[in-house]
Amino acid sequence: MTELTNGASATPQEEEDISLIDILTIIGQQKSLIIGLTLASALLAVIVSLLMTPVFTARTLVMPPQQQQSSAASSLASLGALAGVASSTIGIKSPDDMYVSFMTSEGFQKKIIDHFNLMDRYHCPFVIDCRQSLSQHARIVSDKKSSLMSIEVDDVDPVFAANMANTFVDELGTLLGRLAVTEAQQRRLYFENQIKKTQDDLSLAETQFRNAQHRSGLQLPTVEAETGVKAIAEMHGQIAAREIQLQALKSYATQENNDVKKLVTELAAMKMHLLKLERGSLDTSNPQSIQQEAIQSYRNMKVQESMLEAFAKQYELAKVDESKEGPLVQVVDSATPPERRSSPKRTQLVVNSALGGFVFSTLLAFLRNMVRNTAQSSEGRAKLHALKRAWWI
Numbered sequence: 001m002t003e004l005t006n007g008a009s010a011t012p013q014e015e016e017d018i019s020l021i022d023i024l025t026i027i028g029q030q031k032s033l034i035i036g037l038t039l040a041s042a043l044l045a046v047i048v049s050l051l052m053t054p055v056f057t058a059r060t061l062v063m064p065p066q067q068q069q070s071s072a073a074s075s076l077a078s079l080g081a082l083a084g085v086a087s088s089t090i091g092i093k094s095p096d097d098m099y100v101s102f103m104t105s106e107g108f109q110k111k112i113i114d115h116f117n118l119m120d121r122y123h124c125p126f127v128i129d130c131r132q133s134l135s136q137h138a139r140i141v142s143d144k145k146s147s148l149m150s151i152e153v154d155d156v157d158p159v160f161a162a163n164m165a166n167t168f169v170d171e172l173g174t175l176l177g178r179l180a181v182t183e184a185q186q187r188r189l190y191f192e193n194q195i196k197k198t199q200d201d202l203s204l205a206e207t208q209f210r211n212a213q214h215r216s217g218l219q220l221p222t223v224e225a226e227t228g229v230k231a232i233a234e235m236h237g238q239i240a241a242r243e244i245q246l247q248a249l250k251s252y253a254t255q256e257n258n259d260v261k262k263l264v265t266e267l268a269a270m271k272m273h274l275l276k277l278e279r280g281s282l283d284t285s286n287p288q289s290i291q292q293e294a295i296q297s298y299r300n301m302k303v304q305e306s307m308l309e310a311f312a313k314q315y316e317l318a319k320v321d322e323s324k325e326g327p328l329v330q331v332v333d334s335a336t337p338p339e340r341r342s343s344p345k346r347t348q349l350v351v352n353s354a355l356g357g358f359v360f361s362t363l364l365a366f367l368r369n370m371v372r373n374t375a376q377s378s379e380g381r382a383k384l385h386a387l388k389r390a391w392w393i
Helices: 002-029 031-051 096-103 106-116 127-137 158-177 183-216 220-227 229-250 258-281 290-324 346-374 378-390
Strands: 056-063 138-143 148-155 330-333
Touching: 002 031, 002 346, 031 346, 056 158, 096 106, 096 138, 096 148, 096 158, 106 127, 106 158, 127 138, 127 148, 138 158, 148 158, 183 290, 229 258, 346 378
Parallel strands: none
Antiparallel strands: 056 148, 056 330, 138 148
């Protein structure tokens, strides 16, 4: 029984040894075919690589604008009414992917295409085709760890590749120059728009007050002494500032946020205080009188003056912070014409072709051996004949 078991276990090992020997025998018998096809594949790869046009890659390394804590952050609270208007924008960092998106946008790429006449160079009938070709020739990569961006351009002309890579940087700087990207730029643009709007409102309020004053004959000293308009104007400015701050805060925070709750409470208290001031300054017995109209017009004018002064202070601070940020795009390494080609990689191409030729020739050798063994029997020849008929051979 033991002998039978040993015999049975020895059979698979013997068959495996025989199979391995058969494999090596077949390879040895077909070594001329295998060696010939392998060498032919390698030689063909050498010829093709020599005929291929060399491509050069120019690379420039840049540092995009960096967000930083501005000096205005520490002084916003001391400026009174509009202290919190810009604070909601402080600390917001633009992701590096935003700058990559800028350089892959349609308008940006159109400028590159027109600058270098790429439609003729890449033989593109339409702009969309040229953009696809440009995306294949130009690569923009952002390194999350170092916060640096690399711009690589491939071309058969090394000088042309270097010029295009550097032009990407120049166009990016031009684009960022007219966009509010950094925190200081965003604050400066916001307050610039607010100043324009407040100036228009102030001009309208002054016109209304002059008309009302002319009709009523009310004198300014009397208005200031009897109505306390200055205090009411300051309170209006503070309420407007808190409302703007609350609107900005609600864009990313819910009603349950502590800062939102705090602002809502402050606004409610300010409005109650404003209501008391207005009740104390107005003559409720005749709210439609001409004098009351003049007082209301004067109050509106003082409100706009107070807000305009506060916006002007914030605008000057934003301009100072913007000037401290330095260049929008800083070039770490400017692209220069590369001295060595980046493709084709001849050694890699020859090795891969030789390996592919060896695998193909080995499979072909086993196929030839299988056909030869099958043709030795009548049944095998019949199968081969049927195979040839099925494939019209």
